[in-house]
Structure formats: C-alpha cells, structure tokens
Amino acid sequence: MGFEEIADRVWVLRHPWYDLNVTAIGGERGMVVVDTHASAVAAREVVDALARLGPARPVAVVNTHEHFDHTFGNATFLEEYGELPVHATEEAAARTVPAGERAKEAFRESDDPRAGEVLATEVRPADHTFSSAAVVDLGDRQVELVHPGRGHTAGDLVVRVPDADVLLAGDLVEESAPPGMGPDCWPLEWATTLDLVLGLLTPASVVVPGHGAVVDRRFVEEQCDDLRAVGETIRNLASRGVPQVEALASAQWPWPVDLLHDAVARGYAQLPRGARRLPMA
Template sequence: MPFTEIADRVWVLRHEWFDLNVSVVGGERGLVVVDTHASATAAREVIDELRRLDRGAPVAIVNTHEHFDHTFGNATLLAAYDDLPIHATDEAAARTITAGERIQEAYRTSDDPRASEVVATTIRPADRTFSSTAVIDLGDRQVELVHPGRGHTGGDLVARVGDVDVLIAGDLIEESAPPAIGADSYPLEWPQTLDLVLGLLTPSSLVVPGHGAVVDRRFVEEQCDELRAVAETLRELASQGVPEDQALASAEWPFPIEGLENAVRRAYSQLPRARRQLPLA
C-alpha cells in the first residue's frame, strides 16, 4: 500500500479497496493530493502513508470527479492539514453532495464490510472550481488541470505534470476493469473526450488511471477505440430501429454486456430512433 514514485516527485498509492489510485505531486511549496478515497477511515490510511512518505505537507487537493471513492476523504484531509483548497470542475463540485448522499443511502442496506465507514463520512465538496482549465503553482513546477469533456461523468478532469510527462486521468481511464459506464456517464461523448486527452500525451507519457496499474499512451488509445466502438454501435442500433431492450443482444461488444446496460439507456435517451417499417412492394 505505500506510495510508489513513478516519476520525479510523483507518487501513486494503489489502495486495495476498489483498487483505487491516490496520487501525490510534490513541489517546493508542498504536495498536491489527487483524489482522497472512499471514506474518512480510508483517508486516514492515506494520511498515514503520506506521513511515512515524509516529503512535506499537502497544500491542495484535487478531485478528478464527484464520485464518493474519489471525494469522501476530503473532510478528513482538511482536518489533518488545516484548510486546504479543493480543486474540481464546476460540474463535479456541484454534484458531490447529491452523488455522495445517494451512495450513502445505498450503503445503509449493504452488507459490504466497510459500509458503515461510507455512511458515517462527512461529505465536503470542492471550493476551487473551474470550467475549462486551471493551474496549481507549486513553485518549481505546475500541475495543470483540464476538463477535456464529458465521459465517465459530466465533470471529469485530468491533472497533467508536464515536466515529467505524467497525466492523472481519474476514471476516464481504468486499467483493472472495463470503463465504468454509470447512470451519470456520457458514452456517446466519451471517445471524443479521450481524443482530447490523447492530445495531452506523448509516446512516452505515463498515465495514472482511476483504478489499476499505471499505463501508457497506447493503452489509452486502445480504450478510446473500444469506447468508440460502443458509441458507434449504439448509434447504429438506434438508427436501425432496434428497440432499447434488444440492443445488447443485437451486437458484438468490446466489454462484458452486464456493464453496458447504462450505456444503452443513456445513449437511447439521447439518440433519435428510427421506426421499423415493412418493405414497400
């Protein structure tokens, strides 16, 4: 569980719970913590590892999007390190409380052994928001924050550390499982969003996904292609008049179909559907 340095003063803690990545970027002014984990208890585990790392104190937090496994440690880090600014997109910050309360309600009846932690956590949204780009100045280096478009959520951001060619992608990219297409995802827009992310990468870039091992540009290209196949297939099925409840059984998919129900639902709510017609004599 300790932080691993993947580039000069860029560390990643790959936590067993959710196989989640918490990233830290160091500079002469302190540390930026990217994503804070899924509960106050998990955040205290992150803080313990930060203290073992012993490379300075956090001066800022970044949430890559609003989901609880990336934001529920916010309040705990603020209590440990005074009043840190929390950076996120406008959309993510606006949705953090409602998204968090919804997951807490779901966990009230869950048999997950860590459910009580999630329910007991205080939700704290970001207070430094932006719509397109922002920069955190660490003195001798900068952390660039970019909202490349909608994909996993409506408010995804990526954090770029340009001097070492590292990009922290949040759940726009996942390595240990197929991309999570949820009820708040944008499957038709996700490939174009990743096209913009690819524009921030070089052939040598290291990419930290939201979950799983650090990957390279080629992995991002391949996942982008798979998501594009999903989007194009959904457009084709809708244009052919295939009913929504028959879509998953009517095509080949790059991901397991049990993870694509929300993709179909979200896409069909946005796409015009043709009506099946008898052939004219």
C-alpha cells in the same frame, strides 16, 4: 501499502479497496493530492502513507470527479491539514453531495463490511472550481487541471504534470476493469473526450488511471477505440430502429453486456430524436 514514485516527485498509492489510485505530486511549495478515497477511515490510511514520504505537506487537493470513492476523504484532509483548497470542475463540485447521498443510500442496503464507515463520512465538495482549465502552482512546477469533456461523468478532469510527462486520467481510463459506464456516463462523447486527452500525451507519457496499474499511451488509445465502438454501435442500432431493450443482444460489444446496461440506456437517451428511427416491426 505505500506510495510508489512513478516519475520525478510523483507518487501513486494503489489502495486495495476499489483498487483505487491516490496520487501525490511534490513541489517546492508542498504537495498536491489527487483524489481522497471512499471514506474518512480510508482517507486516514492515505494520510498516514503520506507522512511516510517525508515532511512535505499537502497544499491542495484535487477531485477528478464527484464519485464517493474519489471524494469522501476530502473532510479528513481538511481536518488534518487545515483549510486546503479542494479543486474540481464546476460540474463535479455541484454533484458531489447528491452523488454522495446516492452512494450512502446504496450502502444502507449493502452488506459491505465497510458500509458503516462510508455512512459515517462527512461529504465535503470542492471549493475551488473551474470550467475548462486551471493551474496549481507548486513553485518549481505547474500542475495543470483540464476538463477535456464528458465521459465517465459530466465533470471529469485530468491532471497533467508537464515536466514529468505524467497524466492522471481519473476514471476516464481504468486498467483493472472495463471503464465504469454507470447511470451518469456519456457514452456517445467519451471517445471524443479521450481524443483530447491523447492530445495531451507524448509517446513516452506515463498515465495513471483511476483504478489499476499505471499504463501508457497505447493503453489509452486501445480503451478509446473500445469506447468509440460502444458509442458507434449505440448510434447504429438506434438509427436502424432496434429498440433499446433489444440493443445488447443485437450487436457485438467490447465488454460483457452486463456492464453495459446503463451505457445503452444513457446512449439512447442522449441521441437526438432525429437520430432514432421507430422500432422495426
């Protein structure tokens, strides 16, 4: 397991646990590391892989959102490299500890062989936050952080490396499985958020999803279309008075229905009252 250079001084570690991507971006001042993995033990594996890249050290960490598999390595990075700035959106930083506690609660009831290391991990939220956009200066290149809107969570960000034409999408885009539409997703807004992300891409852009293989602009367009179909289907069903409990069985969906229970519940809850008709008799 090691980092692979996908563009000039942009390396991706595709870790087998959760098929998670951790990315390192190099510049003359050091490296920015994007996402830190799901436990202190996993983060130590990432630190060891970073050491094999050479002498450059991280000067900043970025969390693409608050979920434990992207943030539970923060404390390890701070222990290893000193008090690095950890960047995230205001929403993500505020939700990191509560989200982490919910994840730990789930692992307490799990037989996952790595549950113990997750439960033993200290949760450290980001301490450098922004609402819409920020820049990390690496001297000879700028790393742009953009909150394009709500989708996978309320606080998603994407990371853009303009001179390399690379964009790190976090879990707004996933390659190895359908997008994770959990109990904190925003299914009615996600496609619009990806529309903004597409506006940051060129035809030649390299896109790093939160999980899975590196993709291109076309892949993002197709996933955006599928997410738009989910949102529009929810709106259509609700406007016709189809009860939420019957929604999954009442339409065609781009992904298996067992992955969409939270998306439908969240979509119905997010619709304004005037957009929902009374259930049909």
